[in-house]
Amino acid sequence: MAKHFVLVAGNISSGKTSLTEGLGGRLGWATAYESVADNPYLSDFYSDMQAWAFHLQIFFLGHRAIQHMALARIPQSAIIDRSIYEDAEIFARAALNLGTISERDYQTYRCVFDLVVGSLPPPDLLIYLRTPVEVLLDRIRARGRDMEKGISFEYLNLLDSYYHEWLAGFDLCPVLSIRSDDLDFVHRPQHLEKVVERIQDKLLGREEIEFPTN
Secondary structure, eight states: OOOOEEEEEESTTSSHHHHHHHHHHHHTOEEEOOOOTTOSSHHHHHHOHHHHHHHHHHHHHHHHHHHHHHHHHSSSOEEEESOTHHIIIIIIHHHHHHTSSOHHHHHHHHHHHHHHHTTSOOOSEEEEEEOOHHHHHHHHHHHTOGGGTTOOHHHHHHHHHHHHHHHHSOOSSOEEEEEOTTOOTTTOHHHHHHHHHHHHHHHTTOOOOOOOOO
């Protein structure tokens, strides 16, 4: 079988980890995940974005570059929970917009980012999970992570707007956009199977067909 290298993108709490786990198990693909529990900056960032935004961006850049290169090189198909491209196009832009990263630090970060990304092989497919901001906020509150208590509707909405702008010009690989608010990849196997079908169709260049979620 051909090797496929797939990235999952989406706003906070859009279902990336659940989908990555499900697809990895269903298809036998290698998986890698966003560093949350072992991230040395994330908790500090959410408590004081002004002081820690630049540090967090640099950490994620290195972390994701290592993941991206490692899974792109292995012989088996692989899928990663969140793409390295979102770091710059979504989260660093948001930090600049909110003033938690200065223009000087942002330009420094972008210079390093562009250098790193320019040496990475492109993915075969980007899966984008799109979810209404109201649903994202409800999910964040339901999972109750202390470090996420300060995430606001306005912040999620800003990120959402940047996702739309970024994907409108993204051309490194095909993009499969899936609305995830009515999907349950963990408890409804039929939902995961439909996503698998859409991935296979997209990788083979077939026309996409929307599917019911109930």
